[in-house]
Structures are given as C-alpha cells and as structure tokens.
Amino acid sequence: MAQHNLWSGLSRGFMGHCPNCGQGALLHSYLKVTPTCAACGHDNGRYPADDAPPYFTILIVGHLVVPPLVLFPGLWTLSPFLLLGVALPLVALLTLVLLPRIKGAVIGVQWAITKTEGKVPGQNDEGAWVEPNP
Numbered sequence: 001m002a003q004h005n006l007w008s009g010l011s012r013g014f015m016g017h018c019p020n021c022g023q024g025a026l027l028h029s030y031l032k033v034t035p036t037c038a039a040c041g042h043d044n045g046r047y048p049a050d051d052a053p054p055y056f057t058i059l060i061v062g063h064l065v066v067p068p069l070v071l072f073p074g075l076w077t078l079s080p081f082l083l084l085g086v087a088l089p090l091v092a093l094l095t096l097v098l099l100p101r102i103k104g105a106v107i108g109v110q111w112a113i114t115k116t117e118g119k120v121p122g123q124n125d126e127g128a129w130v131e132p133n134p
C-alpha cells in the first residue's frame with residue numbers, strides 16, 4: 001500500500017517518479033505529464049500544475065541568484081560581459097534543471113491533497129472544474 005502523505009508525494013514527484021507508486025516516470029518530453037503511470041496505472045494526467053511550477057522556479061532561482069549580487073558588491077566591478085556571460089548560462093541551466101523537478105513536486109503535492117481531500121483541488125465531487133468564489 002502506497003503512503004499517502006505530502007512528503008512522499010512531493011519527493012517522488014521531485015525525482016520525476018509517479019507520486020502514487022514512486023516507480024513509473026511522471027514526465028516525458030521534458031515537461032509533458034505521462035497521463036497514465038506505466039507501473040501502477042494511476043491517472044497522473046488529472047493533476048493540473050498550471051502556472052505553479054514556473055512561479056516556484058522563478059522564486060527559487062531568483063533567491064539563489066540575487067543575494068550573491070547584493071552581498072558581493074565586487075561582482076559589479078567585473079566586466080558586464082563577463083558577469084552576464086557567467087550569470088545568464090547559470091540562470092538558464094538552473095531554471096532548466098529545476099523546472100521539471102518542481103512540476104513533479106507540484107503534482108506530487110496535488111496527489112497528496114487529493115488522497116486527503118478525496119478530490120483534485122479546484123474540482124467538484126463529479127470531477128468538473130469549479131470557478132473560485134468571487
């Protein structure tokens with residue numbers, strides 16, 4: 001029996017595995033969710049990650065890149081071409097590495113919430129999407 005808690009869903013998703021069984025691949029083609037887990041048959045396509053993965057990725061990468069620029073003013077004495085030549089590839093690489101992992105983690109959290117609440121967040125009991133109350 002699979003554990004149905006937040007941490008297992010988050011960690012399995014972060015590692016790119018199905019949050020339900022931890023075996024099957026959660027994503028293919030970089031960011032596309034594999035609709036049905038090849039290992040356990042769980043419907044992973046029902047979890048809408050939407051804009052959360054890019055939001056959290058920008059949040060994390062920004063917090064990793066900006067503090068060194070503020071804490072080490074000596075960096076600003078370097079040539080802008082050198083600074084940008086190092087910083088931009090680093091930011092791009094970090095973003096590309098983190099984005100699928102964070103998408104997996106978001107889906108893993110949604111899986112854990114669904115197991116607790118009995119439905120996907122944002123859906124009613126019949127599985128239809130509900131608009132938030134104004």
Ligand SMILES: [Zn+2]
Binds near residue numbers: 021
């Ligand atoms: Zn699975």
